[in-house]
Amino acid sequence: MTLLKLLEENNMSNIILETKNINKYFYDPVKFKVLSDINMSINEGEFVSIVGKSGCGKSTLLYILSTMDTDYEGELTINGVSLTSKTDKDLAVVRNERIGFVFQFHYLLPEYNVLKNVMLPGIKLAKHSIQEIEHKAMEQLRKLDMVDQALKSPNQLSGGQKQRVAIARALINDPLIIMGDEPTGNLDKKNSDMVFDIFNTLVKERNQALLIVTHDPDFAERTHRTIEMADGRIIS
Amino acid sequence: MNAKLIIDIAINLIRARLKQSIIAAVGVTFGIAMFVTLLGFMNGLNNLLDGLMLNRTPHVRLYNEVKPSTDQPVLISKEYKNNTNFIQSIKPKDRGREIYNSKAIINILKQDKRVIDVAPKVTAPVFFNTGSIEITGVVNGIDVPAEEHLFKVSDYIIEGNVFDLNNESNTIIIGKGLAEQMLVKVGDVVKITTIKGGLVSLKIVGIIQIGIAEIDNTMSYTSLRTAQMILGESASYITDIQVKLTDVMMSPETAKEYRAKFGIDAIDAQTANSQFETGSNVRSIISYAVGITLLIVAGFGIYNILNMMIYEKMDSIAILKATGFSGNDVKWIFISLSLIIGIVGGLFGLLFGFGLSSIIDNIPFETSSLPTIKTYPIDYKYTYYVIGFTFAVCTTTIAGLFPALKASKIDPVEIIRGK
Numbered sequence: 001m002t003l004l005k006l007l008e009e010n011n012m013s014n015i016i017l018e019t020k021n022i023n024k025y026f027y028d029p030v031k032f033k034v035l036s037d038i039n040m041s042i043n044e045g046e047f048v049s050i051v052g053k054s055g056c057g058k059s060t061l062l063y064i065l066s067t068m069d070t071d072y073e074g075e076l077t078i079n080g081v082s083l084t085s086k087t088d089k090d091l092a093v094v095r096n097e098r099i100g101f102v103f104q105f106h107y108l109l110p111e112y113n114v115l116k117n118v119m120l121p122g123i124k125l126a127k128h129s130i131q132e133i134e135h136k137a138m139e140q141l142r143k144l145d146m147v148d149q150a151l152k153s154p155n156q157l158s159g160g161q162k163q164r165v166a167i168a169r170a171l172i173n174d175p176l177i178i179m180g181d182e183p184t185g186n187l188d189k190k191n192s193d194m195v196f197d198i199f200n201t202l203v204k205e206r207n208q209a210l211l212i213v214t215h216d217p218d219f220a221e222r223t224h225r226t227i228e229m230a231d232g233r234i235i236s
Numbered sequence: 237m238n239a240k241l242i243i244d245i246a247i248n249l250i251r252a253r254l255k256q257s258i259i260a261a262v263g264v265t266f267g268i269a270m271f272v273t274l275l276g277f278m279n280g281l282n283n284l285l286d287g288l289m290l291n292r293t294p295h296v297r298l299y300n301e302v303k304p305s306t307d308q309p310v311l312i313s314k315e316y317k318n319n320t321n322f323i324q325s326i327k328p329k330d331r332g333r334e335i336y337n338s339k340a341i342i343n344i345l346k347q348d349k350r351v352i353d354v355a356p357k358v359t360a361p362v363f364f365n366t367g368s369i370e371i372t373g374v375v376n377g378i379d380v381p382a383e384e385h386l387f388k389v390s391d392y393i394i395e396g397n398v399f400d401l402n403n404e405s406n407t408i409i410i411g412k413g414l415a416e417q418m419l420v421k422v423g424d425v426v427k428i429t430t431i432k433g434g435l436v437s438l439k440i441v442g443i444i445q446i447g448i449a450e451i452d453n454t455m456s457y458t459s460l461r462t463a464q465m466i467l468g469e470s471a472s473y474i475t476d477i478q479v480k481l482t483d484v485m486m487s488p489e490t491a492k493e494y495r496a497k498f499g500i501d502a503i504d505a506q507t508a509n510s511q512f513e514t515g516s517n518v519r520s521i522i523s524y525a526v527g528i529t530l531l532i533v534a535g536f537g538i539y540n541i542l543n544m545m546i547y548e549k550m551d552s553i554a555i556l557k558a559t560g561f562s563g564n565d566v567k568w569i570f571i572s573l574s575l576i577i578g579i580v581g582g583l584f585g586l587l588f589g590f591g592l593s594s595i596i597d598n599i600p601f602e603t604s605s606l607p608t609i610k611t612y613p614i615d616y617k618y619t620y621y622v623i624g625f626t627f628a629v630c631t632t633t634i635a636g637l638f639p640a641l642k643a644s645k646i647d648p649v650e651i652i653r654g655k
C-alpha cells in the first residue's frame with residue numbers, strides 16, 4: 001500500500017514536461033493548422049527523440065515547448081507549473097533556469113569568446129559565483145573535447161565545433177530538460193556519437209530529460225522513446 | 237548582479253561596432269562642446285556688457301525729481317469732483333535737487349544688512365569753456381573712496397589717479413571725448429561756468445574713459461567738496477545717494493521700500509537699464525537654442541546608429557532571448573549602450589568645450605572703448621556644463637529608447653527560423 005502510494009507520488013513528480021491539446025495555426029499566406037492536438041509528456045531522466053518528415057511541424061513544436069513561441073492554443077506545463085499565459089519575464093526565467101536549447105544551426109554570440117558564450121546563461125542566472133561558472137563551463141568544454149578552443153572567438157571554429165559549444169552552453173545551468181533541433185545535423189559520425197554519449201550520461205547520471213528532434217534513424221533508435229510526427233500530429 | 241551583465245553586454249556590442257559607436261559619440265561630443273563654448277562666450281559677452289552698465293549704475297539711486305504738482309486748485313472744487321480735469325495752473329515747484337537730511341539717510345542705509353556700501357554724489361550740469369565756445373557737460377562730485385569701492389572708477393581712468401581729486405583741491409578728471417574736444421591734457425586748467433553763472437577754474441588731474449561716447453563726451457569727476465564749491469552750496473549739499481546691494485535682484489523691492497521710507501525718489505538698476513536686460517536675454521535664448529539644436533542632431537545620429545546596430549545584431553538578440561534574457565533585459569542592454577555613448581561623448585564634449593573656451597579666452601580683443609578688457613570674455617559658469625551634460629544624457633537616452641523598444645520586441649523564433 002505505502003509502496004504503491006510512493007510509486008504514484010514519484011510518478012506524479014516525475015513528469016517534467018506535459019502538453020494538453022496544443023494547436024497552432026499559421027495565418028500567412030493562408031490560415032493553416034501546423035500542429036493539431038499535441039498531447040505528450042516527458043519524464044525525468046527520459047531520453048526522447050522526435051522524428052518525422054521535413055515540414056511536419058517538429059521545429060514549430062519545439063519552439064512552443066521551449067516557451068519562445070507563445071502563440072498557440074492548449075496548455076504547456078513544465079515541472080508542474082503551467083506556462084500558458086505567463087509573462088515574457090517569467091518565461092525568460094524558465095528558459096534560463098529550466099531549459100537548455102540546442103538549435104539546428106549553431107547560434108553563438110560573435111562578441112564573446114567560446115568560454116564566455118558558454119558562461120553567459122550561468123552569469124544571467126547568477127546562482128553561482130563567476131569563478132564557479134567558469135570552472136563548470138571549462139568542465140563542460142572538456143567533456144566535449146573543446147578545452148583548447150575555449151579562448152577562441154566563435155567565428156574561428158568549424159561548424160561541428162560551434163555545435164559542441166552550443167551544447168555546452170545548453171548544459172551550463174543544469175536544466176531540467178534539454179531540447180535540441182537536429183543538434184547533430186552538422187556533425188560527422190564520430191562527433192555525433194560523442195554528443196549522443198554526452199546526452200546519455202546526462203540522462204543516466206543527472207537524471208535530466210532530453211527531447212531531441214533528429215533525422216538520423218540510428219540516433220532515434222538508441223533513445224528511450226521515439227515520437228513520430230506527420231502533418232502536425234503525433235502518430236506514434 | 238544583472239545590471240553588471242547588461243552593461244558588460246552593452247560594452248561588448250559597442251566594441252564589436254567600435255567605429256560607428258565612436259562616430260555617434262563624436263556627434264555628442266561636438267554638440268556638447270559647441271553648447272558649452274557658445275554659452276560661455278555669449279554669457280561672457282553679456283556679463284561684459286551688463287558690467288559696462290550695471291557696474292556703473294547703482295543698484296538703487298535716491299534723488300529728488302522735478303515733478304508736476306499734484307495739488308491743483310480745480311481738484312478742491314466739489315462741483316467737478318467726478319470729472320477729468322485738464323487745468324493745471326500750478327507749475328512744478330522748485331524743491332531744489334538737494335536731498336534733505338542726507339547725512340541721516342546715509343547713516344540709516346549703512347546700517348541696512350542688504351547694503352554693501354553707500355556713495356553720496358553731487359551732480360551739476362555745467363558749461364566747459366574753451367575759447368569762445370561753451371560745451372555742455374556734467375560735473376559729478378564724488379566721495380572718492382566710496383565711489384571707488386562701489387564702481388571701481390580707477391579701472392576707467394586712463395591717465396592720472398582718481399585719489400588726486402582728494403589730494404589737491406580744485407581739481408577735475410574729465411572724459412576722454414571732452415578732453416579731445418577742448419584740446420586739453422593732464423596738468424591743464426579748464427574753466428567752468430555753472431547754470432547760475434558762477435565761474436571757476438579747475439586743474440585737470442586725470443582723463444577717464446567709460447567706453448560709451450555719449451558719456452565720455454560730457455562727463456567729469458571732482459571731489460564732493462569741489463562740486464559743492466562750484467555750485468556755491470554748503471558741505472551738506474547732496475543730490476544723489478547711490479546704494480549697492482548684496483543681491484541685485486532685490487533692487488526693485490528695496491527701491492520701493494526706500495521711496496516710501498524716505499519720501500524721495502528711488503530708481504532700481506533693472507528699471508534704469510531695462511533695454512540692456514532684454515538684449516542679454518535674447519542673446520542667451522539664441523545660444524541655448526543653437527546648443528540644444530546641435531544636441532538634438534547628435535541624438536538623431538545615435539538613433540540611426542543604434543537602429544543599424546540592432547538590425548545587424550538580430551541574431552545575437554535572438555540568442556540572448558533564447559537563453560533566458562527577457563525583452564526588458566534586451567531593452568536595457570540597448571539603453572545602456574546608448575547611455576554609454578552619451579556619457580562618454582558628453583564627457584569629452586565638456587573637455588573640448590572647456591578647451592575651446594580657453595582658446596577663445598586667450599584671443600586678444602582690444603578696443604579703445606573697453607580699457608580693462610584684453611581678450612574675449614568667457615563665462616566659465618559650471619551650470620552650463622551641468623545643463624549641457626544633463627541634456628546630452630537625456631537626448632541619448634531618448635534616442636536610444638525607440639531602438640531599444642524595437643529590440644525588446646524581436647521575436648527569437650522568427651530569427652532562428654529565418655536561418
Ligand SMILES: Nc1ncnc2c1ncn2[C@@H]1O[C@H](COP(=O)(O)OP(=O)(O)OP(=O)(O)O)[C@@H](O)[C@H]1O
Nearest residue numbers: 026027028029034053054055056057058059060061
Ligand atoms: N512563419 C511561418 N509562416 C507560415 N508557415 C510556416 C512558418 N514557419 C513554418 N511554416 C510552415 O510550417 C510547417 C512546419 O514547419 P517546421 O519548421 O516546424 O517543420 P520541421 O518539421 O521542423 O521541418 P524540418 O525537418 O525540415 O526542419 C512547414 O510546412 C512550414 O512551411
Ligand SMILES: [Mg+2]
Nearest residue numbers: 058059060181
Ligand atoms: Mg525543423
